[in-house]
Amino acid sequence: NAGVTQTPKFRILKIGQSMTLQCTQDMNHNYMYWYRQDPGMGLKLIYYSVGAGITDKGEVPNGYNVSRSTTEDFPLRLELAAPSQTSVYFCASMVANTEAFFGQGTRLTVV
Amino acid sequence: TQLLEQSPQFLSIQEGENLTVYCNSSSVFSSLQWYRQEPGEGPVLLVTVVTGGEVKKLKRLTFQFGDARKDSSLHITAAQTGDTGLYLCAGAPGALTFGGGTRLMVKP
Numbered sequence: 561n562a563g564v565t566q567t568p569k570f571r572i573l574k575i576g577q578s579m580t581l582q583c584t585q586d587m588n589h590n591y592m593y594w595y596r597q598d599p600g601m602g603l604k605l606i607y608y609s610v611g612a613g614i615t616d617k618g619e620v621p622n623g624y625n626v627s628r629s630t631t632e633d634f635p636l637r638l639e640l641a642a643p644s645q646t647s648v649y650f651c652a653s654m655v656a657n658t659e660a661f662f663g664q665g666t667r668l669t670v671v
Numbered sequence: 672t673q674l675l676e677q678s679p680q681f682l683s684i685q686e687g688e689n690l691t692v693y694c695n696s697s698s699v700f701s702s703l704q705w706y707r708q709e710p711g712e713g714p715v716l717l718v719t720v721v722t723g724g725e726v727k728k729l730k731r732l733t734f735q736f737g738d739a740r741k742d743s744s745l746h747i748t749a750a751q752t753g754d755t756g757l758y759l760c761a762g763a764p765g766a767l768t769f770g771g772g773t774r775l776m777v778k779p
Contacts, residue, residue, distance in 0.1 A: 564713075593767060602677070602759055602772035603714070618766055650713050652767070657702055660767055662713025 562586050566651050566663035573641040573670045581636040581666050583651030589661075591654045592634040594618075594626065596647040597665075603650060609634055610656075641670045674698060675760055675770035683776040684750055692745045692773045694760035701763070703743045705734055708757040708772075717745075750777045 567582045585592065590611045595603035595618075605618030609628040623645060625637040634653075638645060648667050654660040678693045694703065702721045706714035718727050720736035720743060727734045731754075733746040747754055755777050760770045 591767075595769070600774065602757075603769040605766055605768055608766045616766070619768070652713070654767070657763065659704075659716040659719070660706075660714075660761070662715075665711075665713060 564651055564653055564661050564663040566649075566666050568666060569664065570667045571669070573638075573668065575641060575643065575670060577641050578637070578639050579641070581638070581649055581651075581668075583634045583636065583663060584632050585634075585651075585653040585661070586632065587653060587661065588631060589653035589655055590631065591656055592628065593652045593654075593660070594624070594634070594636045595650045595652065596620065596645075597650060598647050606636065606649075638668075643670050646670045674768050675762060677758075677760060677770035677773050679773060680771065681774050681776075683778065686752055686777055686779050687749055690747050690750060690775070692747075692758055692775075693742065694744070694770050695742045696762065697741065698762075699740050701740070703736055703740075704761045704767075705743070705745055706759045706761060706769075708759060714757075714759055714769075747775075750775075752777050752779050 564585045593608045594606040604620045607626040609615045648665045650665050651663045652660040676695045704719045705717045708714040718734045723738045723740045725736045731748045735744045758773045
């Protein structure tokens with residue numbers, strides 16, 4: 561079983577560039593989440609979705625956008641990348657109030 | 672400010688010692704979860720506590736949910752080097768939100 565798949569695993573961006581972090585899950589989970597994790601810290605919620613066509617902001621949404629056109633996919637878009645967005649990004653999916661399953665993460669560096 | 676506050680942030684102990692990690696909030700949660708994260712990996716669920724006052728045991732790990740469902744604790748008995756990692760609590764009065772984590776280092 562693939563579970564939650566994130567691509568790419570690593571990326572270096574120049575300041576002002578844009579990119580999309582991909583996240584796909586094959587477990588038919590309705591809830592999906594995007595988090596960022598800075599070195600030595602916990603996870604901060606960027607955006608989440610409770611189902612296809614529904615998205616909502618988390619704790620740190622500025623500089624990011626998401627869409628949820630299908631149950632499986634929840635891409636995260638970075639517009640005008642800034643050094644403050646250097647972080648590890650995790651996508652997760654779950655059925656409500658049960659275990660969250662995480663992808664392997666995307667390590668992003670903005671220079 | 673984080674909805675869930677974890678303490679301590681860092682803990683370095685010798686193998687065989689006991690330790691307790693705390694997760695506190697001013698909000699009431701329908702459930703709280705504890706995850707463990709290894710370097711380079713995503714978090715992995717250890718346990719979910721649902722009922723106020725509930726105690727769950729997972730080998731040498733004991734998890735407790737506060738009576739008011741606002742706090743939780745994780746106690747490790749006779750820590751081993753394999754317990755080293757980042758421990759995270761998470762709750763969902765809405766979206767799944769994580770605490771700042773406790774980084775545990777167990778030295779041989």
